[in-house]
Amino acid sequence: MTDKKTNNWSRRQVLKAGVASSAAIGAPMFFSRNTWAADFRNNPGNSKNLVLGFNVPQTGAYADEGADELRAFKLAVKHLNGEGDGGMLNTMKPSVLKGNGVLGKKVTFVTGDTQTKSDAARSSAKRMIEKEGALMISGGSSSGVAIAVQSLAQEMGIIFMAGLTHSNDTTGKDKRRYGFRHFFNAKMSGAALGPVLKKEMGTDRNAYHLTADYTWGWTQEESIKETTEALGWKTLKAVKTPVGAGDFSQYITPILNSGADTLILNHYGKDMINSLTQAVQFGLRDKQVNGKQFEIIVPLYSRLMAQGAGKNLQGILGTTNWNWALKDAGSQAFVKSFGQEYGFPPSQAAHTCYVQTLLYANACETAGTFYPPEVIKTLEGFEFDGMGNGPTEYRAEDHQCFKDVLVMRGNMKPTSQFDLLEIVQQVPRKQVEYDAKIFGGELGPYVV
Numbered sequence: 001m002t003d004k005k006t007n008n009w010s011r012r013q014v015l016k017a018g019v020a021s022s023a024a025i026g027a028p029m030f031f032s033r034n035t036w037a038a039d040f041r042n043n044p045g046n047s048k049n050l051v052l053g054f055n056v057p058q059t060g061a062y063a064d065e066g067a068d069e070l071r072a073f074k075l076a077v078k079h080l081n082g083e084g085d086g087g088m089l090n091t092m093k094p095s096v097l098k099g100n101g102v103l104g105k106k107v108t109f110v111t112g113d114t115q116t117k118s119d120a121a122r123s124s125a126k127r128m129i130e131k132e133g134a135l136m137i138s139g140g141s142s143s144g145v146a147i148a149v150q151s152l153a154q155e156m157g158i159i160f161m162a163g164l165t166h167s168n169d170t171t172g173k174d175k176r177r178y179g180f181r182h183f184f185n186a187k188m189s190g191a192a193l194g195p196v197l198k199k200e201m202g203t204d205r206n207a208y209h210l211t212a213d214y215t216w217g218w219t220q221e222e223s224i225k226e227t228t229e230a231l232g233w234k235t236l237k238a239v240k241t242p243v244g245a246g247d248f249s250q251y252i253t254p255i256l257n258s259g260a261d262t263l264i265l266n267h268y269g270k271d272m273i274n275s276l277t278q279a280v281q282f283g284l285r286d287k288q289v290n291g292k293q294f295e296i297i298v299p300l301y302s303r304l305m306a307q308g309a310g311k312n313l314q315g316i317l318g319t320t321n322w323n324w325a326l327k328d329a330g331s332q333a334f335v336k337s338f339g340q341e342y343g344f345p346p347s348q349a350a351h352t353c354y355v356q357t358l359l360y361a362n363a364c365e366t367a368g369t370f371y372p373p374e375v376i377k378t379l380e381g382f383e384f385d386g387m388g389n390g391p392t393e394y395r396a397e398d399h400q401c402f403k404d405v406l407v408m409r410g411n412m413k414p415t416s417q418f419d420l421l422e423i424v425q426q427v428p429r430k431q432v433e434y435d436a437k438i439f440g441g442e443l444g445p446y447v448v
Helices: 004-025 063-080 117-131 144-157 186-200 215-231 251-257 269-281 305-315 329-342 348-367 372-379
Strands: 050-054 106-113 134-138 159-162 178-180 204-212 235-240 261-265 295-300 317-320 392-394 407-409 421-427
Touching: 050 063, 050 117, 050 348, 063 106, 063 134, 063 269, 063 305, 063 329, 063 348, 106 117, 117 134, 134 348, 144 159, 144 178, 144 215, 159 348, 159 372, 186 215, 186 295, 186 317, 186 407, 186 421, 204 215, 204 251, 215 235, 215 261, 215 295, 235 251, 251 269, 261 269, 269 295, 269 305, 305 317, 305 407, 305 421, 329 348, 348 372
Parallel strands: 050 106, 050 134, 134 159, 159 178, 204 235, 204 261, 261 295, 295 317
Antiparallel strands: 317 407, 407 421
């Protein structure tokens, strides 16, 4: 791993050598904020434009999240270029963004369809980098996709500002120097849910897991097991299910006579909508097992999933990264801007992608360059506020953001199609923090 101080020292020596060499031959040498390491991939140089790549699931099981992500990306570009009301540019602190582009360049973008598939996501990201000049890639609504694209970004020296990715692995064993995650993770969901589950469901439960069969599902199951078993719950069985299965009846039927009194759905997007709806249709929520009312838990929620599940979600506990009902100034500014643009409130996926775009732009402006190693160093350990969830830090050791986490419940008395989740508790950051070393992995070098 390259040492940060050594890296800075080496670059200064190169610059000094350049000055000395110029003086020796009598040639003038002009330095500006962007002068060092002019030769890096997709350096915008003298171009008037900065190209960002937005890689989202436009098809597949997570396409609803992808559509909202793309809306947020487009809104972020407008605000960076000085269009609209500025949104979170008015609330983010510290910030050097002025709504006049980034380092004097107008922000433009290209898009790709991840299809909620890792190979497709890598392919579209590679195309945006190699053929369309994208200097930063963002997006995705699957941890498998995020990990694949993050690895590609490391190989190609392009920064990846992850979209919706909740697997512990993204900033754990698969973390990369060129990847950053604003979204929370499965470990945090478990830590936030634990006290609420204990209070509402007690310490004597028999749990049955249905788990999406990829990196997010695996780590979500692991983290929620860690939490519930520490409470005294027993895990009766954990069954893996394919992403995009559609019909989950073959997985739900065995639960009926398993002795389980709790179903934990480690599913997301349309998979969660379908599995929850079918579980309710099978009568699970009406059952009494072991002298207890049968309960269902959805560890990771989103407003878009809530709309799809409707009344089936009422009363069910879970967590989210952010919710449009938060009253802080940053959240309200974003909800206002997004609502004016699209006619409805943003999802947590939209919030994350909007914030990630502004964070990258602000890091470039702060560093005074688009040179990726300098931008990365500006983001590492960056502490900020005014963007929802309270004071937030990009931890330098693993590039994971730490902030407050929301425990949510399906609203029993919704007032609109957007009011389907209610905030049970805003869990403070200190309750969900953990040692960066527990998941292993290495960030890797500051490559170019």
